[in-house]
Amino acid sequence: MATFTIFGTGNMANAIGGLVADGGASVQYISEEQSGSAAIEGDIVVLAVPYPAVDAIIGAYGDALAGKTVVDITNPLNFETFDELVVPAGSSAAQEIAAKLPNSHVLKAFNTTFAATLASKTVGDLTTTVQIAGDNAESKAALAAAVEAGGVKAIDAGALKRAHELEAFGFLQLTLAVAEKVQWTGGFAVIA
Numbered sequence: 001m002a003t004f005t006i007f008g009t010g011n012m013a014n015a016i017g018g019l020v021a022d023g024g025a026s027v028q029y030i031s032e033e034q035s036g037s038a039a040i041e042g043d044i045v046v047l048a049v050p051y052p053a054v055d056a057i058i059g060a061y062g063d064a065l066a067g068k069t070v071v072d073i074t075n076p077l078n079f080e081t082f083d084e085l086v087v088p089a090g091s092s093a094a095q096e097i098a099a100k101l102p103n104s105h106v107l108k109a110f111n112t113t114f115a116a117t118l119a120s121k122t123v124g125d126l127t128t129t130v131q132i133a134g135d136n137a138e139s140k141a142a143l144a145a146a147v148e149a150g151g152v153k154a155i156d157a158g159a160l161k162r163a164h165e166l167e168a169f170g171f172l173q174l175t176l177a178v179a180e181k182v183q184w185t186g187g188f189a190v191i192a
């Protein structure tokens with residue numbers, strides 16, 4: 001059975017936790033208040049927090065995250081302008097996080113699926129697909145198996161450097177939703 005620890009108790013934390021729990025995984029949530037004091041129980045750790053909050057978690061749990069699969073789900077936007085990403089050009093939040101956690105298996109996932117589409121498991125008439133990028137095949141397979149057990153599809157989007165494209169994709173989808181050109185219950189779907 002997959003074991004998850006999810007940092008955050010917001011929209012994405014609950015959507016991802018609910019999804020993998022449907023597939024039989026155990027899920028521990030660590031709230032902002034508990035962050036720093038609660039021990040990590042899961043093997044797959046999901047950072048379901050805003051990108052600026054990630055550094056505090058790495059600072060508090062860097063050693064405890066060694067050997068774990070760490071899933072970055074952030075869309076690292078400048079939320080003041082909604083017009084740019086805050087990570088260095090050509091890079092990604094996931095690669096920045098991986099550089100700070102050299103002993104963890106960092107994955108990028110869930111940033112291209114709105115929370116509502118993880119909860120409903122559909123985008124329009126299609127089953128939701130979680131795109132996963134990362135450099136560790138075993139970690140990617142374990143996350144893919146957990147989300148598929150929960151009732152959505154997973155696709156291996158390639159190496160962690162593909163997080164750059166996934167973040168561009170997530171950025172575009174967000175701007176479309178903010179402009180009310182797509183609904184928060186919709187967005188891009190994948191036909192494999």
Ligand SMILES: NC(=O)c1ccc[n+]([C@@H]2O[C@H](COP(=O)([O-])OP(=O)(O)OC[C@H]3O[C@@H](n4cnc5c(N)ncnc54)[C@H](OP(=O)(O)O)[C@@H]3O)[C@@H](O)[C@H]2O)c1
Nearest residue numbers: 008009010011012031032035049050053074075111114115
């Ligand atoms: N919403 C979506 O559809 C969607 C889709 C793709 C990706 N994302 C990404 O997913 C992430 C979470 O988004 P969300 O919509 O779930 O936001 P949200 O509903 O505002 O939830 C954010 C959560 O992070 C918690 N938090 C902040 N700092 C923390 C810390 N140091 N330790 C533990 N928890 C902390 C917050 O706790 P408090 O409430 O106590 O401050 C809150 O529970 C963001 O990076 C976002 O870009 C969101």
